[in-house]
Amino acid sequence: MKKLLSSNKIYVSQSKMPKAGRGVFAQVDIEKDEIIERCPVIMVPRHDTSNLRESILVTYFFYFGKNKEQLAIALGFGSIYNHSHEPNTTYKIKHKEKMIDFVALKNIKKNEEITVNYNFGNLKDKRPLWFKVTTPFCI
Numbered sequence: 001m002k003k004l005l006s007s008n009k010i011y012v013s014q015s016k017m018p019k020a021g022r023g024v025f026a027q028v029d030i031e032k033d034e035i036i037e038r039c040p041v042i043m044v045p046r047h048d049t050s051n052l053r054e055s056i057l058v059t060y061f062f063y064f065g066k067n068k069e070q071l072a073i074a075l076g077f078g079s080i081y082n083h084s085h086e087p088n089t090t091y092k093i094k095h096k097e098k099m100i101d102f103v104a105l106k107n108i109k110k111n112e113e114i115t116v117n118y119n120f121g122n123l124k125d126k127r128p129l130w131f132k133v134t135t136p137f138c139i
Contacts, residue, residue, distance in 0.1 A: 008028075025111055031104065032105065036103065037076055041075065078100055083118040087105060089108070
């Protein structure tokens with residue numbers, strides 16, 4: 001494995017989005033198509049998933065695998081980016097590397113919140129999320 005350096009392009013602070021808790025923000029101006037952060041993931045073994053629907057962790061997972069059959073938790077700030085149906089960033093899952101790359105969809109100004117579409121990074125997917133937002137959370 002190559003060395004993986006933390007990103008100096010971002011920081012975490014209180015989101016201005018209702019009920020969102022923390023969010024990820026641009027520390028510097030970020031250009032379209034720029035990789036914002038590369039996050040290693042922890043794969044969740046199948047035998048560990050039995051009670052996940054009852055856990056707050058269900059709102060932090062990314063789905064891996066050809067048929068989205070595996071669950072993973074992103075390290076770094078990967079699980080803190082907030083959702084938007086009009087995101088300024090997307091994520092690309094790197095199965096073999098066990099990584100998630102967060103990539104700017106457009107230019108992002110310093111101190112702007114960075115958002116992704118939780119619906120598998122699909123920019124056209126405007127369906128409601130698979131969980132209800134009733135208390136502050138971060139993903």
